[in-house]
Amino acid sequence: MPSGLYRCIYYSKNRIDGGRTRIASEIESILAAARRNNPPLLVTGALVFNRGLFAQVLEGPCPSVEKVFEKILRDPRHGDVQVLGFEAARERMFSNWSMAFLGQSREDQNLFGHIGPQTGFSTERIEGDRLLDIVRNLAFEEEARAA
Template identity: 60%
Template sequence: MSTLYRLVYLSKNRISGGAAHVAAEVQSILAAAQRNNPPLELTGALIFNAGMFAQVLEGPCSAIESTFEKIQQDPRHGDLEVLAYYQTTERAFHHWSMGYFGQSRQGQDLFGHLAKVTGFNTDGLEGTRLFEIIRDIALEEETRAA
């Protein structure tokens, strides 16, 4: 078994257009991740609001690095900022090739509040804290769906 790593990053949304177009682009990102991640042994979660993406990727180092290189080249993402990249002993998102969370009112409020408080300036925002926010939203939404 390969060593497990976790990457936590933020990026600014560069998708322009109306709400329907933005939603279609986010669904395209999710579909590609859900298709491409399982063979790479990647799991994770994505949260999106109109202004920013926050994502956690978990898996082998080489798979995370190659996937993140593609994300950096994706014109839908801007000003990418890695907040944390570290070795870990277990997956937090083992059920999801790429979960999409924050669609609930509570999730939108929590993540939208983060964007509003930071003004999209992520100086001082710690990767561990962002990971905890995403994990907590995921657990809340998973519990609600059960």
């Protein structure tokens, strides 16, 4: 296994007050920070926002992932952060993105809804692998759309 690559996956609850416009502009600012800060640290990943929840995958050298994640943890725009996995990874899943934003074009859909009843996503029983699958599938869909 190539040394040093780590992946962190978590979800959290939105704490941004206000309507869609406010939320959209805060997410823009989060993505701008990611685009600015992640590339020099060799961090890549994906962020999903849907129905009041964030889910994020961060991957990169362990110290870089820790550094970014520590900042994210202190961000008042979300809370109740539930880490589902922080472990060595064989390869990047989101190597093309400093931070892919997924699910944006499906704002009105409940992306996690179909798994909610089985896994209790909102009641904190979803597993990291399952969430990773969801995020990865969203990324494939986005890529297919863009192609």
